Amino acid sequence: MILTITLNPSVDISYKLDELNLDTVNRVADVSKTAGGKGLNVTRVIQQLGKDVAASGFLGGSLGNFIRQEISDKEIHDYFVNIEGETRNCIAVIHEGQQTEILEAGPVINESEATVFLNKFSTDVQNVDFITISGSLPNGLHKNFYAQLVGIANQHDTPVLLDTKGELLSHTLEGDSKPLLIKPNQEELADLLGEEVINDTQIISALQSQKFFGIPWVVVTTGATGAFVKHDKGIYRVSTPKVDAVNPVGSGDAVVAGFAVGLSRGLMDEELVKYALTMGVLNALEAKTGSVNPGKINWYKDQIRVERI
Known part of the structure; x- marks a missing residue:
């Protein structure tokens, strides 16, 4: 599992209007x-x-309670x-x-709630094969909270x-405990490096730097063009097919889901990369965020190109 x-997390509400009129009533x-939330996109x-x-x-x-009911209905x-x-x-x-x-902004998490979560997480990690962590922290949690979670998971080899x-x-x-995989997009990598924008050459250079030492997989998604992937000492350029995107929101989350599922099924190297990036393409073809059509996997996967740099 x-x-x-x-x-x-959140309840995501979408209002579609022909025209938005300011300082008056808009009926929808x-x-x-x-x-909603990046992690729940991954879940779906x-x-x-x-x-x-x-x-x-x-x-x-x-x-x-609304979110609990929705995930229950989906047998999650x-x-x-x-x-x-x-x-x-x-x-x-x-x-x-x-x-x-x-x-x-969401709720403020108090110290006792954080402790309950950490204790439960320490038990949960022993009963699952892989863990994905996505998105922002709610108010009240320290900025090293994700580092704590990674450390607990690594103690149990999850x-x-x-x-x-x-x-x-x-x-x-910066912590001693490293995740198996991180997935910044191009803009997030630029922010991490303190740059306004970042091109392909800079991405490749960054992936070769000591900053990512000890992390087996670094996946930098570049939108509709694909991704750059570092696996151990190898760096790959991944090209995805051009599609008429319906809704690209959540495609990065779908890629994370693809890596998690692919790893759990024993996929390796180029086959794993193709499988995971296919999920980002398939998500862009669906109107609903965090949604893929499994029946289209093989056709689109065969169009993805992986080139070692």
């Missing part, structure tokens, strides 16, 4: 509400790929910890070819796939 971690009929893709999956993090209030194991605070809403207003987002950015990623990279 794979365990996914989403510490700051096209509304969708779903369990893993479940769609036929792998047993459990989801964990913090949930509270009526919005937390519920490992979430209850909190006093209320799970957040994240609102996207889609209008005139644009998307305006209103993101709540590999971690980490997808976060900024200080959270930096703290983890």
Whole structure:
């Protein structure tokens, strides 16, 4: 089984309007509400790929109950910890070819809630094969919290796939315990390196640096063009096919899910990379975030090219 971690989940609300009018009433009929957060996108893709999956993090209030009901309906194991605070809403207003987002900060996690989670996590890691950790931290948790989780997982020889950015990623990279895989996108890598933008040559140079020493897999996704992947001492350029994307949001999460499932099934090297990147392509073809069509895997996987640099 794979365990996914989403510490700051949300109920994602999408309002679709022909036109957004400011300082007046906007009435909307096209509304969708779903369990949101990068880790829950990963969870859904893993479940769609036929792998047993459990989801964990913090949930509270009526919005937390909404998420619990949704994952239960999808036969996803519920490992979430209850909190006093209320799970957040994240609102996207889609209008005139644009998307305006209103993101709540979410609840503040107190010390006792964090302790309960860490104790439960210490038990959960012993009963799963792989762990994915995605997204931001809720307020109240220290910036080294992900580093703590990686350390606990490594004590029990349970590999971690980490997808976060900024200080959270930096703290983890600086720690003694390393994840099996990290997946910054091109913009997040630039931020990590203190650059405004970063080109292919800079990505390759960064992957050869000591910054990523001790991390077996470093996957830098570059949007529609594919990715650069470091595996041990090898660096690969991965080219994905051009598609008419319907909704590319969540494609990076789908890639993480692909790596987790592929690793759990014993895929290695080039075959693993192709399988994982295929999930990002398939997610972009679906209207719903964190969704793939398994029936299309082989056709698109065969179009992915992996070149060792």
